[in-house]
Amino acid sequence: MTTASVERSITDQAVQRRVIIIGGGFAGVAVAKSLKGINAEVVLIDKQNHHVFQPLLYQVATASLSPANISQPIRTVLPRSAGCQVVLADVKSIDPDRQRVFVDGGSVPYDYLVIAAGASHDYFGNDDWESIAPGLKTLADATEIRRRVLLAFESAEHEADEESRSAALTFAVVGAGPTGVELAGAIKSIASKTLPSEYRNIDTKTARVLLFEGGPCVLPGFPEKLSQRAMQDLKRLGVEVRINSRVEDVTSDGVTVNDTLIPAQNVFWAAGVKASPLNTAFKSHCDRAGRVRVHSDLSVPGYSNVFVVGDAAAFVPVGDTSPLPGVAQVAMQMGRYSGQVIREELTRGESKRRKTEFKYKDKGSMAIIGKNRAVAFVGGFQFTGFIAWVLWAVVHIAFLVGFRNRLRVMFNWAIQWLLDSHDARLIVGENTLRIVQPAGEGVEVDPD
Amino acid sequence: MTTASVERSITDQAVQRRVIIIGGGFAGVAVAKSLKGINAEVVLIDKQNHHVFQPLLYQVATASLSPANISQPIRTVLPRSAGCQVVLADVKSIDPDRQRVFVDGGSVPYDYLVIAAGASHDYFGNDDWESIAPGLKTLADATEIRRRVLLAFESAEHEADEESRSAALTFAVVGAGPTGVELAGAIKSIASKTLPSEYRNIDTKTARVLLFEGGPCVLPGFPEKLSQRAMQDLKRLGVEVRINSRVEDVTSDGVTVNDTLIPAQNVFWAAGVKASPLNTAFKSHCDRAGRVRVHSDLSVPGYSNVFVVGDAAAFVPVGDTSPLPGVAQVAMQMGRYSGQVIREELTRGESKRRKTEFKYKDKGSMAIIGKNRAVAFVGGFQFTGFIAWVLWAVVHIAFLVGFRNRLRVMFNWAIQWLLDSHDARLIVGENTLRIVQPAGEGVEVDPD
Numbered sequence: 093m094t095t096a097s098v099e100r101s102i103t104d105q106a107v108q109r110r111v112i113i114i115g116g117g118f119a120g121v122a123v124a125k126s127l128k129g130i131n132a133e134v135v136l137i138d139k140q141n142h143h144v145f146q147p148l149l150y151q152v153a154t155a156s157l158s159p160a161n162i163s164q165p166i167r168t169v170l171p172r173s174a175g176c177q178v179v180l181a182d183v184k185s186i187d188p189d190r191q192r193v194f195v196d197g198g199s200v201p202y203d204y205l206v207i208a209a210g211a212s213h214d215y216f217g218n219d220d221w222e223s224i225a226p227g228l229k230t231l232a233d234a235t236e237i238r239r240r241v242l243l244a245f246e247s248a249e250h251e252a253d254e255e256s257r258s259a260a261l262t263f264a265v266v267g268a269g270p271t272g273v274e275l276a277g278a279i280k281s282i283a284s285k286t287l288p289s290e291y292r293n294i295d296t297k298t299a300r301v302l303l304f305e306g307g308p309c310v311l312p313g314f315p316e317k318l319s320q321r322a323m324q325d326l327k328r329l330g331v332e333v334r335i336n337s338r339v340e341d342v343t344s345d346g347v348t349v350n351d352t353l354i355p356a357q358n359v360f361w362a363a364g365v366k367a368s369p370l371n372t373a374f375k376s377h378c379d380r381a382g383r384v385r386v387h388s389d390l391s392v393p394g395y396s397n398v399f400v401v402g403d404a405a406a407f408v409p410v411g412d413t414s415p416l417p418g419v420a421q422v423a424m425q426m427g428r429y430s431g432q433v434i435r436e437e438l439t440r441g442e443s444k445r446r447k448t449e450f451k452y453k454d455k456g457s458m459a460i461i462g463k464n465r466a467v468a469f470v471g472g473f474q475f476t477g478f479i480a481w482v483l484w485a486v487v488h489i490a491f492l493v494g495f496r497n498r499l500r501v502m503f504n505w506a507i508q509w510l511l512d513s514h515d516a517r518l519i520v521g522e523n524t525l526r527i528v529q530p531a532g533e534g535v536e537v538d539p540d
Numbered sequence: 541m542t543t544a545s546v547e548r549s550i551t552d553q554a555v556q557r558r559v560i561i562i563g564g565g566f567a568g569v570a571v572a573k574s575l576k577g578i579n580a581e582v583v584l585i586d587k588q589n590h591h592v593f594q595p596l597l598y599q600v601a602t603a604s605l606s607p608a609n610i611s612q613p614i615r616t617v618l619p620r621s622a623g624c625q626v627v628l629a630d631v632k633s634i635d636p637d638r639q640r641v642f643v644d645g646g647s648v649p650y651d652y653l654v655i656a657a658g659a660s661h662d663y664f665g666n667d668d669w670e671s672i673a674p675g676l677k678t679l680a681d682a683t684e685i686r687r688r689v690l691l692a693f694e695s696a697e698h699e700a701d702e703e704s705r706s707a708a709l710t711f712a713v714v715g716a717g718p719t720g721v722e723l724a725g726a727i728k729s730i731a732s733k734t735l736p737s738e739y740r741n742i743d744t745k746t747a748r749v750l751l752f753e754g755g756p757c758v759l760p761g762f763p764e765k766l767s768q769r770a771m772q773d774l775k776r777l778g779v780e781v782r783i784n785s786r787v788e789d790v791t792s793d794g795v796t797v798n799d800t801l802i803p804a805q806n807v808f809w810a811a812g813v814k815a816s817p818l819n820t821a822f823k824s825h826c827d828r829a830g831r832v833r834v835h836s837d838l839s840v841p842g843y844s845n846v847f848v849v850g851d852a853a854a855f856v857p858v859g860d861t862s863p864l865p866g867v868a869q870v871a872m873q874m875g876r877y878s879g880q881v882i883r884e885e886l887t888r889g890e891s892k893r894r895k896t897e898f899k900y901k902d903k904g905s906m907a908i909i910g911k912n913r914a915v916a917f918v919g920g921f922q923f924t925g926f927i928a929w930v931l932w933a934v935v936h937i938a939f940l941v942g943f944r945n946r947l948r949v950m951f952n953w954a955i956q957w958l959l960d961s962h963d964a965r966l967i968v969g970e971n972t973l974r975i976v977q978p979a980g981e982g983v984e985v986d987p988d
Contacts, residue, residue, distance in 0.1 A: 168738065246589065503948065517589070520680065
């Protein structure tokens with residue numbers, strides 16, 4: 093092996109500045125792309141080797157798509173020609189005063205830092221709910237929800253006790269933002285269209301999907317007319333929508349809402365978010381969700397060389413009261429902007445810096461409810477039904493990473509549209525059931 | 541929920557006989573299909589919910605295909621119309637005298653039993669090698685090997701010590717049957733064609749792939765000319781083939797062959813097989829690999845109502861000395877035959893039983909070495925190079941479960957052929973690295 097020509101991991105050109113980006117999601121990748129060709133060492137650190145197209149995670153959770161369909165290695169998104177080093181590592185902490193990032197095994201200094209580390213779920217102080225009610229942020233979350241959904245039907249098939257069978261076939265989704273709405277709609281679709289011909293002892297169409305929302309409508313943040321329409325569409329599909337319903341408790345028996353226990357074997361969480369714990373380096377500037385309240389140029393108060401972008405940031409536009417939502421568009425625009433600020437500063441020097449502030453250009457929002465049904469708010473226009481559904485599909489295909497993934501996803505969707513199939517129905521991980529009460533001749537049941 | 545019409549899991553029609561099939565691989569599914577429409581209760585039990593097309597597992601292990609591309613839910617392969625109950629459960633043991641199968645939670649009686657429980661790896665008494673050198677039998681094995689292969693390049697990228705970097709880029713494959721040959725060829729292809737543009741500090745082309753075989757040639761069982769050709773093709777691709785090389789030890793440092801330690805971070809096992817532990821119910825009839833030495837009608841000596849088929853069986857054809865190999869064709873033909881025996885017996889009564897014995901019709905064997913290169917032995921004819929490669933692809937597509945999977949796999953292969961891409965490069969599970977010695981300005985390394 094000739095290694096003489098091998099460059100070293102982190103170069104020793106002492107004169108070059110180093111920009112570290114933490115996170116390879118929408119925001120982090122946008123930063124890296126906008127720094128292409130810059131005269132500085134750019135390092136992107138992520139604990140996963142892949143970039144995930146999060147808006148389609150619910151389709152992995154409901155067995156429409158495979159994990160690889162909606163993800164790509166970060167190295168492929170940012171190949172060597174992008175001029176960015178990709179490092180697979182878990183960032184443990186940040187020391188902004190020493191300008192260092194700590195990873196397992198050591199620390200690396202930076203000149204500029206962009207935190208794009210995203211967010212996880214918030215259970216409003218009830219951390220014990222997490223293992224019972226998984227959320228949907230990563231591919232691992234998605235395959236876990238898929239496993240639970242598919243196992244629910246398997247266990248119901250062999251459950252002789254009617255109450256237990258009914259609980260197995262009850263799915264509760266908490267939170268009616270786009271993720272909750274899409275997840276609830278897709279679970280109901282599988283149960284009523286894909287599975288009926290495959291089970292003998294249960295009628296999968298009887299499966300109940302309940303969608304709980306603490307506020308007065310589904311899809312908060314959407315125009316009222318679209319919220320109303322989404323609620324109608326969900327009901328028509330068979331989803332039981334419960335607005336003004338705050339979940340008071342989650343146990344393995346089910347969810348408690350308005351002092352009433354609703355038995356459910358599966359609860360999925362699409363409610364609160366909590367920003368990355370890396371933000372604690374700037375604790376005094378964090379809001380209740382742990383997001384850093386950034387300056388108008390997305391930098392952290394007191395540290396003009398540190399930027400926070402994407403779900404980890406709380407940016408309140410001028411004249412507004414609440415921060416921008418944690419969606420892909422916001423993350424990408426923030427990432428691009430922070431990259432441009434760094435580029436200008438490195439090119440022209442600090443004096444020319446930050447004349448403009450970050451301005452978010454809202455391109456619209458959309459949510460899919462089921463086959464041929466969606467709501468979309470684009471360029472001030474409202475769309476519903478089939479047209480919104482086509483718009484949704486076109487936009488999501490257009491923004492999906494990788495040309496080849498686009499073709500694969502289009503193919504899978506076409507098949508699914510024609511046949512109501514959900515082909516990625518793999519249960520991975522723990523999956524065997526205890527046969528509790530298999531009625532039938534000669535069957536012996538072990539005492540518990 | 542109306543449950544009045546719900547049939548029960550295991551019916552109580554006392555007059556009906558019950559056939560239990562253990563395993564939903566090639567053999568088990570073939571049994572179930574050949575029993576379609578029979579006047580008996582047919583129950584297939586598997587601990588996974590999906591049927592896997594094992595001949596393409598190595599493509600999941602090498603990031604060409606997604607797990608869902610080569611698998612289907614057993615319920616989809618055997619829908620309600622197939623007349624077979626599918627049960628997701630782990631069979632713990634069999635009591636052939638009481639005619640009972642034990643699962644977690646109880647036991648179920650049978651009139652006929654077909655054991656199609658397959659085989660796992662055999663480490664020739666060195667069970668401690670298993671965690672170091674995983675084999676390739678299940679989807680979980682495949683994603684584990686994929687994880688290790690991809691992590692090897694990630695760790696090499698940030699390894700400053702030349703010896704460690706060299707070990708990280710050395711892959712040892714033990715056993716040169718079709719699985720070993722295909723795995724070795726595919727790993728070398730990724731390293732030399734797919735990855736080079738994505739790493740900055742290493743030249744992935746320098747990765748070494750060693751293929752160890754205890755016997756005198758690769759692909760034992762193939763005609764000698766094809767074995768020779770496969771060996772040449774492997775060498776041309778850059779795989780280092782070591783025949784007559786028995787592996788003496790496997791540790792985390794590497795493999796020991798002929799008293800020499802070859803440093804390798806990754807060792808993959810494609811050597812021996814060991815039949816399912818369920819076979820121990822018939823211990824006195826098992827061979828060294830734990831396979832049951834079945835009668836000429838595939839039944840177990842002493843139990844004419846119990847059949848063993850597929851990899852779990854040792855069937856020696858008349859005039860032959862060694863049992864049939866553990867391949868898909870053998871499993872499918874055995875499964876079909878045992879189903880026919882049971883069907884005839886249930887239809888015409890036991891007196892008419894078993895006039896014919898199982899005869900295996902060998903349709904040929906093939907193995908792929910790399911892009912445009914394979915060897916095939918079909919209908920007495922030998923094929924090599926591009927023609928064999930096309931044959932291989934056509935046959936594997938034709939036998940792949942599910943029309944939709946066929947289209948997906950063809951699409952993936954076409955893309956891969958054109959672009960040398962391996963798009964399913966997902967590292968799932970434990971994946972972060974300790975940055976050991978990142979050379980470079982200002983980097984601090986924690987003491988070990």
